[in-house]
Amino acid sequence: MTLEYGSAREMFDADVASRALGIEVRELVPGRAVASMTVGETMVNGHGITHGGFVFTLADTAFALACNGYGEPAVAARADIRFLAPTRLGDELVAEAVERERYGRNGIYDVTVRVRGRTVAEFRGDSRSLARSR
Template sequence: MLVENMTPQQLAEACSAVLHERDYAAQGMDINIDEVAPGYAKLSMQVRKDMLNGYAMSHGGFMFALCDTAFAHSCNTYNKVTVASGCTIDFVAPGFEGDTLTAIAKERTRSGRTGVYDITLYNQKDEELGYFRGKSYQIKGSVIPE
């Protein structure tokens, strides 16, 4: 199907699929794309033993990477290549081996070439583990060739 014939939902799903196909880091972390919509993404992964830090907790870098990946999927749903111009995370609770972590990304604002996205990180008990804020910047190009 041609990009111009897609609904916004179809376009968001197609962009997410293309991003995931190219994202070897996300594939290596076994990140799953659970849900996507324009300006929104829900991704998950299971914490493996090789993702633990020296305190047997989920390494913050892996938690950040899951949130960053959800951020990428949410801000690239419009078929405009969009990258991070900055992001922060606040960890409020740890994850542990075997936990399923879920990052839910929501667009807060998008204007011109910039946007702001908030991502909340949960475990399988719906406990909040972290808060990530990403600032996006649209560059040249499209995710799916037009």
């Protein structure tokens, strides 16, 4: 395991919220990550579709994994999402995060969330690496 891979994996292993939702890491390399989650009963809203906050959380987790793969901690500076299609109880959501640009302490990442290959949401996040304490 590389140092870079280890830093993102350690962050995920300490992420109680994502793990409690059943989010799993499928792929992980610096600048790219794939994570998945199955929509459970407690994730469905009053319209019978997945609450958008859970879709956002999955995308945000994939984003965090991708931007924390360089051996230094990074956090979200900004993020937004476009919901393109509803998802439902039992759907397996797969989020693929890809680095678009990394410059200085900043990065831009796109995350596509799919169900059975169909795009259901697009997320964009800006990361900021934290200054190391000396």
